[in-house]
Amino acid sequence: MKKQIYDEKNGLNYTLHGDYYLPDLEINEEEPTYGKYGIMRKQFLKEHRSARYQYLVLTGKLTEHLNQVDKEAREKVEMLVEQMAERWGVTEELKTQNQMEWVRRMNNIKANAEEIALKEIIYYL
Known part of the structure; x- marks a missing residue:
């Protein structure tokens, strides 16, 4: 043999x-480093896609995959926040006139953008 x-x-x-x-x-x-979304993806893979997780670990591609997912998710959130803020009229003018309303709307926009990114990128097959 x-x-x-x-x-x-x-x-x-x-x-x-x-x-x-x-x-x-x-x-x-x-120690590999990846951001918030990479950590969330790793946890999802461990719990729900263990075969894919094991494959990525064994081939040494886990860190690369998690960094790529983290980057995509951050870019998606940034893009969605910009688009939603423009569509919902959250402007610098509103920020100067009514800061609390601006913060409330921006927090809502960010939460919605993150929810979309989580569903489309993090918790995707």
Whole structure:
């Protein structure tokens, strides 16, 4: 039997240990960093898509995936906040005239934008 083999289906190398081939996995010592939405995506994958989560971990693509999701979600929220503020008439003029009303509306807009981003990006297959 060969000492090492490569599986083209999953892209992993395996080494023979006794009677079994075990995958050659490396632990990344540095702590990966990703933002709020990346953390939420990681939790969703762990709880609801465990096979996909395990695949991303084993192939070493989890951090890249979470950073990409975090970036997409942040950009989506920013874009939606701008569009909703314009559509709902939340302007700098309103901010100078009635700050509390402006804050109330902006908080509502941000919550709505985040809800959309969560449904479309974070909690998506």
